[in-house]
Amino acid sequence: MDTRLHVQPKYLGIAAVVLVVAVLLIVWEPTLPTQATVERWVQQFGAAGPLAIIGFIALEVVIAPIPGGFIPITVGALFGVWPGVLYTWLGNVIGSLLAFALARYVGRPLVTRFVKPTTLERLDTFLHRSPKLIWLVYMVPVFPIDIITFAVGLSAIPFRRFVLVMTVGFVVSQIILTTVGGQLLTASGWQRMIVAGLAILVVLGTLIVEHHFTKKGKSSLK
Numbered sequence: 001m002d003t004r005l006h007v008q009p010k011y012l013g014i015a016a017v018v019l020v021v022a023v024l025l026i027v028w029e030p031t032l033p034t035q036a037t038v039e040r041w042v043q044q045f046g047a048a049g050p051l052a053i054i055g056f057i058a059l060e061v062v063i064a065p066i067p068g069g070f071i072p073i074t075v076g077a078l079f080g081v082w083p084g085v086l087y088t089w090l091g092n093v094i095g096s097l098l099a100f101a102l103a104r105y106v107g108r109p110l111v112t113r114f115v116k117p118t119t120l121e122r123l124d125t126f127l128h129r130s131p132k133l134i135w136l137v138y139m140v141p142v143f144p145i146d147i148i149t150f151a152v153g154l155s156a157i158p159f160r161r162f163v164l165v166m167t168v169g170f171v172v173s174q175i176i177l178t179t180v181g182g183q184l185l186t187a188s189g190w191q192r193m194i195v196a197g198l199a200i201l202v203v204l205g206t207l208i209v210e211h212h213f214t215k216k217g218k219s220s221l222k
């Protein structure tokens with residue numbers, strides 16, 4: 001039996017990106033924008049900037065085109081930690097409510113347009129056997145909240161419980177992610193390198209966990 005660990009090439013590629021970014025942040029640190037420069041650039045958009053971010057995040061939760069952890073990190077770098085927490089929290093809450101409503105009131109036929117039926121079956125089993133772990137899903141910023149929220153909408157979990165878990169959980173996860181993003185511009189030297197490495201590792205973690213939930217074959221959730 002072959003017990004060697006097989007790592008997918010795309011994950012090796014992302015690990016290589018972590019190293020390259022770390023080196024760039026040390027060598028070319030003086031050329032990176034400062035927090036004040038970014039703030040002046042963001043202020044040019046006025047209220048349209050935050051509204052666009054909130055709307056984009058809400059849409060991302062429903063259609064899930066990119067790893068969710070990437071956006072709050074970017075927002076934290078652009079707007080700062082606490083404004084970033086507010087914008088990303090609102091976007092994720094609105095998007096999750098929309099995804100839940102689509103699943104709960106329209107049903108599985110529509111949800112299968114966004115999520116594979118086999119993935120939904122595995123998530124149904126996961127939610128049925130470990131209902132308390134839903135807190136972990138929304139608090140730890142590596143889970144694919146988009147597909148899991150669709151599955152929650154199809155489950156028997158009450159709407160009030162979902163809202164409580166989701167709104168509280170997102171506060172924790174968005175503070176973590178936007179703090180990492182905010183530190184990308186305020187930290188310096190080795191600290192900035194470490195923060196950049198953490199940011200990319202978070203994105204990598206979301207890719208790995210999403211693959212864990214959606215991979216073909218026998219589910220590891222059982």
